Amino acid sequence: xxxxxxxxxxxxxxxxxxxxxxxxxxxxxxxxxxxxxxxxxxxxxxxxxxxxxxxxxxxxxxxxxxxxxxxxxxxxxxxxxxxxxxxxxxxxxxxxxxxxxxxxxxxxxxxxxxxxxxxxxxxxxxxxxxxxxxxxxxxxxxxxxxxxxxxxxxxxxxxxxxxxxxxxxxxxxxxxxxxxxxxxxxxxxxxxxxxxxxxxxxxxxxxxxxxxxxxxxxxxxxxxxxxxxxxxxxxxxxxxxxxxxxxxxxxxxxxxxxxxxxx
Numbered sequence: 435x436x437x438x439x440x441x442x443x444x445x446x447x448x449x450x451x452x453x454x455x456x457x458x459x460x461x462x463x464x465x466x467x468x469x470x471x472x473x474x475x476x477x478x479x480x481x482x483x484x485x486x487x488x489x490x491x492x493x494x495x496x497x498x499x500x501x502x503x504x505x506x507x508x509x510x511x512x513x514x515x516x517x518x519x520x521x522x523x524x525x526x527x528x529x530x531x532x533x534x535x536x537x538x539x540x541x542x543x544x545x546x547x548x549x550x551x552x553x554x555x556x557x558x559x560x561x562x563x564x565x566x567x568x569x570x571x572x573x574x575x576x577x578x579x580x581x582x583x584x585x586x587x588x589x590x591x592x593x594x595x596x597x598x599x600x601x602x603x604x605x606x607x608x609x610x611x612x613x614x615x616x617x618x619x620x621x622x623x624x625x626x627x628x629x630x631x632x633x634x635x636x637x638x639x640x641x642x643x644x645x646x647x648x649x650x651x652x653x654x655x656x657x658x659x660x661x662x663x664x665x666x667x668x669x670x671x672x673x674x675x676x677x678x679x680x681x682x683x684x685x686x687x688x689x690x691x692x693x694x695x696x697x
Contacts, residue, residue, distance in 0.1 A: 435450055435451075435650070435651050435656065436450070436451040436452075436648065436649075436650055436651075437449065437450055437451060437648065437649060437651055437681065437688075437690065438451055438454060438457075438627075438645065438646075438647075438648045439645075439646035439647050439648070439649070439686065439688050440625075440627065440642040440643070440644070440645055440646055441555075441642065441643040441644050441645075441646050442490050442491050442494055442495070442499070442642050442643055443491050443494070443495045443497075443499050443502070443643065444495075444553075444554070444555050445494065445495075445689065446646055446686060446687070446688040446689070447490070447494075447642070447688055447689045447690075447691050448681055448688040448689065448690050448691065449627060449629065449690075449691055449693065450690070451648070452633060453629050453630060453631070453692070453693050454627060454628070454629060454630070455481075455628045455629065455630045455636055456480075456628045457625045457626065457627050457628070457645060458625060458626055458628075459623075459624075459625055459626075460624035460625055460626045460641050462475075463478065464476035464477055464478040464487045464639075465477045465478070472489075472492055473488050473489045473490075473492040473493035473670075474486065474487075474488055475487045475488065475489055475641065478626075478639060480628055480636050480639065481635075481636050483635070483636050485628065485636050485637075485638065485639050486638055486639065487626060487638075487639040487640075487641065488638065488639070488640055488641065488696070489641045490640040490641060490642050491641070491642070491643060493670050493672065493673050494670070494673050499622060499624070499643045500622070500624070503618050503619070503622055506618050507615045507618055507619070509548075510611045510614050510615050510618075511611075511615070513544065513545050513548070513611060514607065514608055514611040516544050516545070517545070517570075517573065517604060517607050518604065520536055520543075520573075521573070521596065521599065521600060521604055523535075523536055524536075524576075524577055524580055524581075524596065525593070525596045527581075527584070528580055528581070528583075528584040528589055528592045528593065528596070529589065529593070531584070534577070534581060537574075538574060538577040538578060538581070539574060540570055540571040540573070540574035540575070543570060543574060545566065545570050546567075546570065549563060549566075549567070556617065556618075556621050558617050558621065559614060559617045559618060559621065562610060562613045562614045562617055563614060565610055566607065566610050566611070566614075569603050569606045569607050569610070570607065572603050573599065573603045573604065573607065576595065576596075576599050576603070579595060580592045580595055580596060583595065621644075622643060622644070623643070623644040623645075624641055624642065624643055624644065625641070625642060625644065625645055626639045626640070626641050627639065627640045627641075627642060629693035629694075630693075631693065631694045637693055637694060637697075638693055638696060638697070640693070646686075646688075647686075649683065651681050651683065655681055655682055655683055656679050656680075656681055656690065657679060657680045657681075657682065658678065658679050659677060659678060659679055659680055672695070672696045672697075673696070675692075675695040675696070676691040676692055676693070676695045676696050677689050677690070677691060678690050678691070678692045678695070
């Protein structure tokens with residue numbers, strides 16, 4: 435069997451190539467329809483047929499990848515602001531001779547606490563975030579030096595050290611956060627998969643994050659799945675019906691979907 439793998443959030447799903455009529459870049463040009471189903475994006479004219487278009491990420495994960503990415507990009511803006519505000523607070527503490535109430539330990543920083551629990555399949559994004567660890571530690575190590583200088587009345591030296599930190603360590607952090615935001619954006623290449631049940635007539639269109647790859651799988655690499663209720667709980671029943679098999683290969687596993695079951 436020939437299949438095509440697609441990324442949907444943190445999951446990889448597959449369609450039998452016989453169930454795929456066409457994949458095209460998602461242009462969000464479908465006609466909106468009144469519906470209580472948030473995953474139903476509307477109708478698109480395809481091969482002379484009005485085809486329902488669904489956001490498979492929203493149906494499967496209860497959150498569209500587009501919205502998740504926007505939230506992640508905003509979070510990186512927030513982390514960048516937190517670093518800037520932390521250094522500003524340190525500077526204000528020395529200038530006004532007031533207690534510095536924020537943490538001086540990198541392990542207790544907002545970024546470190548968040549990063550410790552963050553998971554993603556985006557390896558390029560993980561590489562960027564890992565690079566933030568070192569300047570993050572360096573930034574917080576400056577606090578001890580600055581506060582020590584301030585306690586000794588050497589405010590000019592403390593101010594100079596803060597200025598140097600802004601021009602070096604903080605600037606590096608800002609560039610890395612920008613790189614992280616760009617990586618989130620560039621990794622998202624949504625496509626619409628137009629499916630068929632008879633190899634000729636279009637059935638449904640599913641919006642996925644991007645095309646992963648295509649491959650030939652043998653019978654022993656396809657394992658049938660049944661009685662998923664006790665394992666997956668109350669997920670969208672249409673998605674549950676679509677998942678028929680687990681494809682296991684040496685490099686990658688994916689869930690084989692049957693498009694007509696979504697109906």
